[in-house]
Amino acid sequence: MQDIQQEVVSLPRSYQTELMEQAKLENLVICLPTGSGKTYIAVMLIKEMAHDTRRSIDDGGKRTIFLVKTVALVQQQSEYIRIHTDLKVGKYYGELKVDLWDKERWINEFEQHQVLVFTAKVFLDLVDHNYFPLYKVNLLIFDECHHSTGENCYASLMRRHYDTCHDQPRILGLTASISAKKLKLSQLETTAKQIEETYRARLASGSDREESARCGTSARVEHIRCFSYKEYIKTSYESITIAFDTIQSILLDLEPYVKAKKAERERIAHDLSEVMLTEDYLGENVTQYNNLSVDYTIFLQSEYVNIPRLKRYLEQLIHVGYELGLYGLFLATKSLQKALKSSQALDLISDAQGKQLYDDSLQRIDCLVDDILQGLIDINQGNDGVLFSSKVLNLFQRINTDMDKNSLVRCIVFVERIYTATVLTQILIGLMNRMLPLNNNYLKIKYLTGPRASIGDAKMTAKYLQQVIKEFRTGQVHVLVATAVVEEGLDIPKCNLVFRFNKPPNFSSYMQSKGRARAKQNASYALLIDESDEQKDLTDYETYEDIEKKIRDGFSIDDDDDDFNTDDSNQLEPYRTENGAVISAVRAAQIIYEYCAVLGNGRICPPRILFSETDHDTFTSILSMPANCPVLDDII
Structure with a gap:
C-alpha cells in the first residue's frame, strides 16, 4: 500500500x-x-x-x-x-x-x-x-x-x-x-x-532556463511588519515585566554556582592531565594519581549538570516570552514546572549547596506560575495585545484571512526553536477555539520538530514524524508548525501558504522554506519582520532575491582560476586499517562515546580525554575508559 x-x-x-x-x-x-x-x-x-x-x-x-x-x-x-x-x-x-x-x-x-x-x-x-x-x-x-x-x-x-x-x-x-x-x-x-x-x-x-523557472515554485513574497513585544510591555505595560524580572533573578542566583563548578572541573582536569602526562603516574606518583582520578570521575558523574540545564531552560523561557507574549510565557513555564516536579533531579544532586539552590529555584518557579503569571493573565483577560505578541496576532490574522476567502489549503509556519513550535501550536489552537469556534473542526494544527524533545515533551520519533507528514499531505492536518526538519525537500503540492516566524539564517534557508509553497496558483511566502531589525532584514531579503535570480538566470564559472583550492592542509588525515576500514578524528570520538553509552545501558559513563600542550606547538592526549570497560590501560 x-x-x-x-x-x-x-x-x-x-x-x-x-x-x-x-x-x-x-x-x-x-x-x-x-x-x-x-x-x-x-x-x-x-x-x-x-x-x-x-x-x-x-x-x-x-x-x-x-x-x-x-x-x-x-x-x-x-x-x-x-x-x-x-x-x-x-x-x-x-x-x-x-x-x-x-x-x-x-x-x-x-x-x-x-x-x-x-x-x-x-x-x-x-x-x-x-x-x-x-x-x-x-x-x-x-x-x-x-x-x-x-x-x-x-x-x-x-x-x-x-x-x-x-x-x-x-x-x-x-x-x-x-x-x-x-x-x-x-x-x-x-x-x-x-x-x-x-x-x-x-x-x-540546463540550456532552457525559462522552462525550468516556469516549472518551479513561484510564491508571492509578503513582508508583515511586527512591533517588539519587549519594548511594548516596557513602555505600556510595565507590570508584565515582573514575570521576566523574576526569571532573570533566578538566573542571577544560579550563575555563581555554575561558574564555580566549571572552574572546579577545569582545575581537576588540568591537575590530572599534568600528573598523567608529565610524571610516572603509575609508579611513584600512583597515590596522587589515584586521588585525582577518583575526584575527576566523581565530578564527571555527579548530577551538578542539572543546574546548568535548569539555567538553559530559564533562558529559553525569557526568549519564548518576548517572542510569543505573556500567554506563551505562561504555557512554557507551566510545562517546565511540570517537568521539574516529575524528575528526580533534586534527589540526585549530591552537594548541599547545589541541592539548596535547585530547591529554591523550584519554589520560585511555582510562585511564578501559580501566582505571578496566573494573576497577570487574569488581570489582562481580553487584552490580546498583552497576552500575545504582535507576531502571533499577525500570524493568526493572516491565516484567518485565507480561511475567510476559503483559499487556505495547507500552511507551514517555520520557527527557529523546538519549544517555540510546541508553545505556538498550543496558542494557535487556543485562538482558533476562542475566536473562530465555527471553524474549530475545520482547521487542524500540529507541530513537527527534530528528535530532540522540548521542555517536558517526549522525543519525536521517526514514526510520529512520518505520521504527521502523511496527515498533512492528505489534509487531515492543515497547519504545520515546524522547525527546519521539513525545510528542505518536503514536497506537498497543495501547500499554498508558508510563514517564516523567525528570520531565515541564510540564503539556503530562505529559498528552501520559500520552496515549500508548492501550490501552482496563489502561493504566498510571508516573512514576519521585527520592526527593530526591519531595515537590515529587508536588505538581506533583497540580497537573497538577487542571488535567487542570478542562479535562476544562470552564471558562468571561470575554470582558469588556479588559485581556487578547497583542501584544508590543517585537517587531520583519517586513519586507514589494512582491511580497508577508515576512521576520522571526529568519528573516533563519536564511537568512543557511543560505546560508553552501551556500557552504561543508555546512560553515558564518560571517558576521560585529557590534553596537554608540548614545547613544539603540538598536543599530547590521553584516553581513560570507564571502570566497567574491558580496556583498563590508559591510551596515550
Whole structure:
C-alpha cells in the first residue's frame, strides 16, 4: 500500500532529459529551482543505469545509493523512486537501529535491493567500516548537496573514499541553493567552484532556463511588519515585566554556582592531565594519581549538570516570552514546572549547596506560575495585545484571512526553536477555539520538530514524524508548525501558504522554506519582520532575491582560476586499517562515546580525554575508559 501520496510523472520536460543525458557522461551537480523536478532527473538516470543494478552483487552487479539529510526525506524519496521504477528500494536511517546490524545483515540488504536510500551518516559509517565498498556503487546521488563543507557527511564521504576508489561511481548532486552557509552575491561564483570541487563534478542548470523557472515554485513574497513585544510591555505595560524580572533573578542566583563548578572541573582536569602526562603516574606518583582520578570521575558523574540545564531552560523561557507574549510565557513555564516536579533531579544532586539552590529555584518557579503569571493573565483577560505578541496576532490574522476567502489549503509556519513550535501550536489552537469556534473542526494544527524533545515533551520519533507528514499531505492536518526538519525537500503540492516566524539564517534557508509553497496558483511566502531589525532584514531579503535570480538566470564559472583550492592542509588525515576500514578524528570520538553509552545501558559513563600542550606547538592526549570497560590501560 502506498503511504505517501505523490504525483506520478509520465513525461519528462526537455531540460530534465537534457540534464539526464549529460549526467550519463560525467559527474554533475544539478542546480534548479525548487519544484522543478530535480528528483525526477535522478529517477531517469537511475533507470538509464539500471542494467548494473539488476544483477546480483555476486555476479558483478552494483547498487545505486541515494543519500538524503533527514528521515522525512528517506521516506519521501524512497517512495518516489518506488512508484516511478520497477526496482526494489530499501530505506535506512538511525532509528531503525541499523548501527547494530552486522556485515552479513548488510550484505543481504544490498543483495535484496537495487536502490538504497540512506540518511547520509548511516551510509558514511558503512563505507568507513568497509561493510560495502564504494566501487560496488554505480550511481551515488546526493540530495540537497549544498550541505558539503567541513565534517559534513557528504564532504567526508567524497574526501575519504572517492579519490581512492579504483572504480568510481557516477556522482549526481541535486540542489536549489548551492550553499548552506551565509552567502553574498559576490561569493556565488566562488561557492559554485567549491561545490564542483567537492563532488568532482560540473555544475549544470540546463540550456532552457525559462522552462525550468516556469516549472518551479513561484510564491508571492509578503513582508508583515511586527512591533517588539519587549519594548511594548516596557513602555505600556510595565507590570508584565515582573514575570521576566523574576526569571532573570533566578538566573542571577544560579550563575555563581555554575561558574564555580566549571572552574572546579577545569582545575581537576588540568591537575590530572599534568600528573598523567608529565610524571610516572603509575609508579611513584600512583597515590596522587589515584586521588585525582577518583575526584575527576566523581565530578564527571555527579548530577551538578542539572543546574546548568535548569539555567538553559530559564533562558529559553525569557526568549519564548518576548517572542510569543505573556500567554506563551505562561504555557512554557507551566510545562517546565511540570517537568521539574516529575524528575528526580533534586534527589540526585549530591552537594548541599547545589541541592539548596535547585530547591529554591523550584519554589520560585511555582510562585511564578501559580501566582505571578496566573494573576497577570487574569488581570489582562481580553487584552490580546498583552497576552500575545504582535507576531502571533499577525500570524493568526493572516491565516484567518485565507480561511475567510476559503483559499487556505495547507500552511507551514517555520520557527527557529523546538519549544517555540510546541508553545505556538498550543496558542494557535487556543485562538482558533476562542475566536473562530465555527471553524474549530475545520482547521487542524500540529507541530513537527527534530528528535530532540522540548521542555517536558517526549522525543519525536521517526514514526510520529512520518505520521504527521502523511496527515498533512492528505489534509487531515492543515497547519504545520515546524522547525527546519521539513525545510528542505518536503514536497506537498497543495501547500499554498508558508510563514517564516523567525528570520531565515541564510540564503539556503530562505529559498528552501520559500520552496515549500508548492501550490501552482496563489502561493504566498510571508516573512514576519521585527520592526527593530526591519531595515537590515529587508536588505538581506533583497540580497537573497538577487542571488535567487542570478542562479535562476544562470552564471558562468571561470575554470582558469588556479588559485581556487578547497583542501584544508590543517585537517587531520583519517586513519586507514589494512582491511580497508577508515576512521576520522571526529568519528573516533563519536564511537568512543557511543560505546560508553552501551556500557552504561543508555546512560553515558564518560571517558576521560585529557590534553596537554608540548614545547613544539603540538598536543599530547590521553584516553581513560570507564571502570566497567574491558580496556583498563590508559591510551596515550
